[in-house]
Amino acid sequence: MKHEHAAIVLDFSANGIGIIRSLARKGIDVYAFDTEQPYRIGKSRLATCGICPSPLTQEKELLEFLSDFAKQFQVKPVLYAGADDYVGFISKYRKTLDEFFLFLLPSHSLLETVLDKHKAYELAIQHNIPCPKTFFPNNQDELEEAIATIEFPCILKPVTGHEFRKKVNKKAIVMKDAAQLRKEYQSYRENGKLLVQEIIPGDNDCFYKVATFYDDQMKLLGLFSLQKNHQFPADFGTGAHVVSKRIPELIQKCLPFFEAIQLKGIGMAEFKKDPRDNVYKFIEINPRFWLTHSLTEPAGVHFVYMYYLYVTGQHVEPQLEQKDGIKWIYGVRYFLTFLQKRKRGEMTFRTFWKGCKGKKEYALFAWNDPMPFIRSTWSHLKNSWKRKRKEDRHA
Structure with missing residues (x-):
């Protein structure tokens, strides 16, 4: 097999690190980028690593950064994305990026649909895929309709999670009763559209x-x-x-x-x-x-x-x-x-x-690339300790 094409990985989470290591084992030249905080934790010795502009807030700068970076290669590099932010960005600017990189994505309309939980839910229902009982309230009346139907506890989720978690780092929020849902819905709604969903039992x-x-x-x-x-x-x-x-x-x-x-x-x-x-x-x-x-x-x-x-x-x-x-x-x-x-x-x-x-x-964890594991472990333990102290103070 030929490996003359370099690989560009956008993401320094465990997802991106997995891509880097898999390619490095094949002897492929890997370059990896992410915004500053993920870069500090996830940079790997198995790739040439650097900081790039944000796909959420600096789209034009990131497009210019990637286009300029790709020009140094004689053959197009392969582009990998490990996070929704980067996938959405690549899809949006696919015509320009296609001039410089090799990648394969579904259509832009499908990608926008599956990254939006409301549209993805409707798509699943359309194709007879069973779904949890779910509501998408846009106002207080629709929220009351959901409350009248759903069983508690239930969960509150962002419709576009990758954007919501930049403001509120929560994948789902448990609502114990109707009073809590009425009280907290509006404050979370300020950070993006929300859905109310039943909790499927089971571990x-x-x-x-x-x-x-x-x-x-x-x-x-x-x-x-x-x-x-x-x-x-x-x-x-x-x-x-x-x-x-x-x-x-x-x-x-x-x-x-x-x-x-x-x-x-x-x-x-x-x-x-x-x-x-x-x-x-x-x-x-x-x-x-x-x-x-x-x-x-x-x-x-x-x-x-x-x-x-x-x-x-x-x-x-x-x-x-x-x-x-x-x-x-x-x-x-x-x-x-x-x-x-x-x-x-x-x-x-x-x-x-x-x-x-x-x-x-x-x-x-990897003996030949230990620092992502060490930095991530320290970050998780430190954040866990901070949450514990905060909970103890409130208690």
Whole structure:
């Protein structure tokens, strides 16, 4: 295989670090960029790293930065995005960026739809994909209609999470009763549109994901599924401990859906299995590499490298079978989730330790690239300590 094309990775979260390391193992030259704070925590010795303008607040500057940077290469570099902010930016300016980079995304209209939870919900319903009971109130009357129908506790979520979390760093807010929802809805609404959704019962291990890589003609090149064991924060968060697991019945539901909406490139859908009726219910779609994607390589489905080969015009052998039972562990988040669950009597140290055993892939820990793990662990522990002090003061 030829590796003369460099790779540009936009993102220094564990997602971006996973892309960097996967490419570096193949001997590909990697350059990685993000805004200042993620750069300070995530910069890796396996890539040439730097700070770039924000895709949210400095679009023109970022477009100029990337265009100028790409001009130094004799052949177009491959462009990877590890966060919704960057995916949205690349899609918006795809005509200009296509002159300098190689990448594959679904249509701009589809991308805008799946990044908006209201539109994504309507898309799922249109294609007969079961969803949790969800409301999108735009005023007080519509909020009262939701309150009259939904069961409490419920959750309040931003419609466009990647933009909302720049102002309020919360993925979902639990509303214990109608009084709390009435009281807090308006203050959160000032930061963006919101949805009110039922809480599907069941622990973290009721969450499942199906990921695909379709080429430009919608030929399936990569297929992978997983089960979440623990997430961070413990109640509503992102994966902290997941395991590769083939879920045939969910795959059979997802593939026709993805093909109908033309989800080309990298895509991933998350579902939660409702123990009340044993139905998988739609949570969200990510049209990009997702946080736990580095699990796919040891499981035999090399998404990052297949993407590189495809967009550089090389032969890609489809990888549609996976190895099950391989764990992905985000060490510090798994530990903090364990502390929270142990305090509530939901997890023992024996269970935690058992989760660390067996074949696994770490989100950040690597002997040949230790600093992202060290800096992220310190940042998480420091922030956890600050939250604990704040809670103690309020108590």
